[in-house]
Amino acid sequence: xxxxxxxxDDSNTMRKIVSRSLRQAGIDFxxxxxxxxxxxALDVLAxxxxxxxxxxxxxxxxxxxxxxxxxxxxxAIKDIPVVMISTETGADIIDEAKSYGAKxxxxxxxxxxxxxxxxxxxx
Amino acid sequence: MEFTKKIVETTExxxxxxxxxxxSADPPFAEGKQAIGCHVSAMIxxxxxxxxxxxxxxxxxxxxxxxxxxxxxxxxxxDADVKDALGxxxxxxxxxxxxxxxxEGLNLELAIPTAxxxxxxxxxxxxxxxxxxxxxxxEQGQFFVEMKYxxx
Numbered sequence: 001x002x003x004x005x006x007x008x009d010d011s012n013t014m015r016k017i018v019s020r021s022l023r024q025a026g027i028d029f030x031x032x033x034x035x036x037x038x039x040x041a042l043d044v045l046a047x048x049x050x051x052x053x054x055x056x057x058x059x060x061x062x063x064x065x066x067x068x069x070x071x072x073x074x075x076a077i078k079d080i081p082v083v084m085i086s087t088e089t090g091a092d093i094i095d096e097a098k099s100y101g102a103k104x105x106x107x108x109x110x111x112x113x114x115x116x117x118x119x120x121x122x123x
Numbered sequence: 124m125e126f127t128k129k130i131v132e133t134t135e136x137x138x139x140x141x142x143x144x145x146x147s148a149d150p151p152f153a154e155g156k157q158a159i160g161c162h163v164s165a166m167i168x169x170x171x172x173x174x175x176x177x178x179x180x181x182x183x184x185x186x187x188x189x190x191x192x193x194x195x196x197x198x199x200x201x202d203a204d205v206k207d208a209l210g211x212x213x214x215x216x217x218x219x220x221x222x223x224x225x226x227e228g229l230n231l232e233l234a235i236p237t238a239x240x241x242x243x244x245x246x247x248x249x250x251x252x253x254x255x256x257x258x259x260x261x262e263q264g265q266f267f268v269e270m271k272y273x274x275x
Binding site: 110111 | 233
């Protein structure tokens with residue numbers, strides 16, 4: 001069965017850029033799902049089989065950190081790996097994200113190679 | 124504080140990693156040249172150890188070229204995608220500057236970017252603020268990165 005990725009970002013443009021970077025990185029997902037904030041991401045995870053999540057941190061309605069917390073409390077989805085993608089990659093915020101289960105962080109701007117290095121071990 | 128050097132380095136890094144357009148910087152505008160005419164802009168505030176506003180301002184041709192390259196598609200008119208792309212660029216430029224200033228012990232927080240477009244408008248600011256405007260060149264023309272700042 002093919003693999004699926006969920007891209008979570010309030011910017012439609014950034015979701016397109018991440019999709020393009022996944023293709024440039026040579027990571028072949030059969031399904032690319034999108035969500036505009038943390039709550040939408042939880043809804044998508046509840047309805048679809050997803051192998052990995054790439055999530056922004058600063059989003060309206062439900063931030064990336066709030067999404068991680070909510071996901072960690074749901075046994076059905078808590079083990080799906082999440083990688084944060086954000087301009088906010090200070091040690092404090094990344095440590096907080098990792099304490100809620102994030103598997104890594106990618107700083108914007110990013111290269112396709114960095115996407116590959118970070119996601120490869122999780123797939 | 125080397126604002127010009129930091130802006131040039133951050134802009135070149137962004138264009139090399141995510142936009143894939145060759146970019147070169149011209150010297151900053153001389154003091155007193157305050158107005159620039161453009162068709163699409165994005166701006167973001169920074170607050171903390173000093174306060175600042177970073178903006179990227181593009182004539183139509185360069186705005187379309189930059190956003191098209193970033194999205195990997197041809198864009199024919201300034202639309203929501205172009206403004207969204209410019210907003211993301213402003214956000215990433217501010218993030219890069221935040222990191223460079225943090226390395227010198229100056230902490231900043233980013234606000235939310237705002238993008239505007241119009242047929243032609245002029246950017247002006249109070250001469251009480253410090254202001255750096257750097258012209259950048261891509262094949263399709265020039266765009267401008269501006270930083271206004273007040274040292275607290």
